[in-house]
Amino acid sequence: DAMVIQNPRYQVTQFGKPVTLSCSQTLNHNVMYWYQQKSSQAPKLLFHYYDKDFNNEADTPDNFQSRRPNTSFCFLDIRSPGLGDAAMYLCATSRVTGGGDEQFFGPGTRLTVL
Amino acid sequence: EDQVTQSPEALRLQEGESSSLNCSYTVSGLRGLFWYRQDPGKGPEFLFTLYSAGEEKEKERLKATLTKKESFLHITAPKPEDSATYLCAVQVKGGSQGNLIFGKGTKLSVKP
Numbered sequence: 440d441a442m443v444i445q446n447p448r449y450q451v452t453q454f455g456k457p458v459t460l461s462c463s464q465t466l467n468h469n470v471m472y473w474y475q476q477k478s479s480q481a482p483k484l485l486f487h488y489y490d491k492d493f494n495n496e497a498d499t500p501d502n503f504q505s506r507r508p509n510t511s512f513c514f515l516d517i518r519s520p521g522l523g524d525a526a527m528y529l530c531a532t533s534r535v536t537g538g539g540d541e542q543f544f545g546p547g548t549r550l551t552v553l
Numbered sequence: 554e555d556q557v558t559q560s561p562e563a564l565r566l567q568e569g570e571s572s573s574l575n576c577s578y579t580v581s582g583l584r585g586l587f588w589y590r591q592d593p594g595k596g597p598e599f600l601f602t603l604y605s606a607g608e609e610k611e612k613e614r615l616k617a618t619l620t621k622k623e624s625f626l627h628i629t630a631p632k633p634e635d636s637a638t639y640l641c642a643v644q645v646k647g648g649s650q651g652n653l654i655f656g657k658g659t660k661l662s663v664k665p
Binding site: 531 | 584587589595596597604644653656658
C-alpha cells in the first residue's frame with residue numbers, strides 16, 4: 440500500500456541536543472510538508488517542499504530546518520531543541536499545492552525534550 | 554484573518570445516538586474544505602474534501618456537508634470505534650501554497 444512513513448515513532452532528546460526526524464513516502468507526491476502538533480491543538484505548518492523548492496512559513500523558528508534529498512525522503516532537523524519543542528511532528532504529502540488536493544499524513548513522531 | 558472554528562470541543566454520545574459536528578470558517582476565498590479523523594497518538598486520516606456550497610459526501614456512517622460559512626459532519630448511529638478527534642481544515646485561494654488552516658478539532662467519544 441502506498442503510504443507515508445515516519446521514523447522514529449518516538450524520540451527522546453536532551454535540551455539543546457540536535458535531533459533529526461525522518462519521513463518517507465511511496466505515493467510519489469510532489470509536495471512534502473512538516474507540521475508541529477502540540478497536545479489538544481491544531482497541527483501547525485512549519486514548512487513544505489514542492490519538489491526541491493523549499494517554502495518556509497513566516498513564523499517558523501530558525502531552530503527548525505529541513506532537507507529533501509530526493510522525491511521520497513524529507514528530514515526535519517531541530518538544531519537546539521527547547522522544552523517548548525516537545526510535540527508530535529507530522530509529515531504529510533500531496534500531489535500538488537494550492538489545487539485543493541488532500542494531504543496524506545504519516546503516523547507522526549512524538550518528540551520528548553528532557 | 555482566515556480562521557476555522559470547530560464546535561463543540563468535545564462530544565459524548567451513546568452508541569446509536571446521531572449527532573453533528575460543526576466547522577465554521579472565515580476565509581477570503583475557499584479552495585477546499587477537508588475533514589480528517591485523528592486517533593490518539595496517530596496522524597490525521599483523510600475523510601472528505603468539499604469544494605463548493607451545497608456539496609455533500611458520504612462514507613459509511615459519516616456525511617459531510619458544506620455551506621458558504623460552515624461545514625457539518627453528520628454521524629448517523631455512531632459506534633464506539635467512531636471515537637476520535639475530528640479535524641476540519643480549509644485551503645484558501647491565493648494563500649500560502651498548500652497551507653491548510655486547521656481547526657482545533659472535536660473530540661468524539663461514543664459509549665456502548
